[in-house]
Amino acid sequence: MLERDRMRCIRCGVSVEHRPRSIHHRQPRGMGGTRLASAHRLSLLVLVCGSGTTGCHGEIESRRSHARTLGWLISKFEPADPQTIPLHLDDGRRVWLLDDGTKTVEIAGA
Numbered sequence: 518m519l520e521r522d523r524m525r526c527i528r529c530g531v532s533v534e535h536r537p538r539s540i541h542h543r544q545p546r547g548m549g550g551t552r553l554a555s556a557h558r559l560s561l562l563v564l565v566c567g568s569g570t571t572g573c574h575g576e577i578e579s580r581r582s583h584a585r586t587l588g589w590l591i592s593k594f595e596p597a598d599p600q601t602i603p604l605h606l607d608d609g610r611r612v613w614l615l616d617d618g619t620k621t622v623e624i625a626g627a
């Protein structure tokens with residue numbers, strides 16, 4: 518996953534090589550992501566800048582309902598495969614994360 522995201526925050530693109538960084542789980546345990554099968558799916562893990570209270574990670578955690586509509590958080594009641602639920606970036610592009618460790622990024626303006 519670190520390789521997929523090339524040490525950059527997937528949300529804002531900043532390099533996190535020398536900055537606080539954390540791994541955001543799109544389906545946190547509190548939201549029902551307790552099944553082992555889903556806990557380590559690469560489509561559910563994203564590298565973001567900041568901690569749980571700062572940077573992009575902080576923003577995701579502080580605006581959870583907003584994050585849910587943008588794909589950063591996935592409800593345990595969501596029947597769709599997380600691989601089919603895109604992350605919405607601030608610039609309007611969408612990113613699909615796949616369990617094989619790759620991602621598909623929408624071309625800007627497409």
Ligand SMILES: [Zn+2]
Pocket residue numbers: 526527528529530531565566572573574
């Ligand atoms: Zn960021």
